[in-house]
Each structure stands twice: as structure tokens, then as C-alpha cells.
Amino acid sequence: MASTQLYIVVTFHTTSQALGFESFAKKQGLAGRLAPVPRQLSAGCGFAWLEPAGSREALVNALPHYDLGHEGVAQLDL
Numbered sequence: 001m002a003s004t005q006l007y008i009v010v011t012f013h014t015t016s017q018a019l020g021f022e023s024f025a026k027k028q029g030l031a032g033r034l035a036p037v038p039r040q041l042s043a044g045c046g047f048a049w050l051e052p053a054g055s056r057e058a059l060v061n062a063l064p065h066y067d068l069g070h071e072g073v074a075q076l077d078l
Contacts, residue, residue, distance in 0.1 A: 004077040004078060005053075005077070006053035006075065006076070007050045007052060008032075008051045008052075008053055008055075008056050008059055008074075008075055009038060009041060009048050009049070009050055009051075009073070009075070009076055010048060010049040010051070010070050011037060011041060011043035011044075011070065011072045011073075011074070012043060012045050012047060012049075012070050012071050013044035013069070013070075013071045014045050015045045015046070017068045017069060017071075018045055020068045021049055021068070022034045022049070024062070024066050025049060028058070028065075029058070030055060030058055030062060031051065031052055031058075032049050032050050032051035032059070033050055034047050034050075035047070035048060035050050038078060040074075041072075041074055041076075043072070044071055050078070053075065
């Protein structure tokens with residue numbers, strides 16, 4: 001059986017928001033990556049930011065400073 005890892009998943013209304021967040025997140029030093037939205041969630045666009053749960057505080061501190069906005073935040077075992 002494959003092991004899972006806990007992630008904080010940020011979804012976006014548009015692809016532009018998602019791609020913009022990728023650039024923003026890298027500048028903030030976040031450890032996550034842009035990936036397809038996990039099937040457990042739905043979102044306006046097909047991309048989500050997957051941040052390892054260990055970096056949760058950094059992500060939570062960065063999100064309010066992202067001007068383009070996001071759709072939602074969830075925690076999932078992936």
C-alpha cells in the first residue's frame with residue numbers, strides 16, 4: 001500500500017490566479033508545487049497549490065499578501 005503525505009491544498013478560480021501564485025510562492029520560499037486539483041476537491045480551474053503540511057504556517061502567513069486571491073484551502077492526505 002502506498003504511503004500518503006498530508007498537504008495543504010490551495011485552489012483557484014482561474015488558471016491566471018494559479019500561475020501567479022506559483023511565482024509568488026517561489027518568491028516567498030514556499031516548498032510546495034502547482035499540480036492538478038486532487039479528485040477529492042473541485043475548483044474553478046484545474047490547478048491547485050500543494051504545500052507540505054509542515055510548511056503550513058509559512059503558507060498561512062503568505063496567503064493574505066497574494067493580491068490575485070484564491071478559491072479555497074483544504075487539508076488532504078495525498
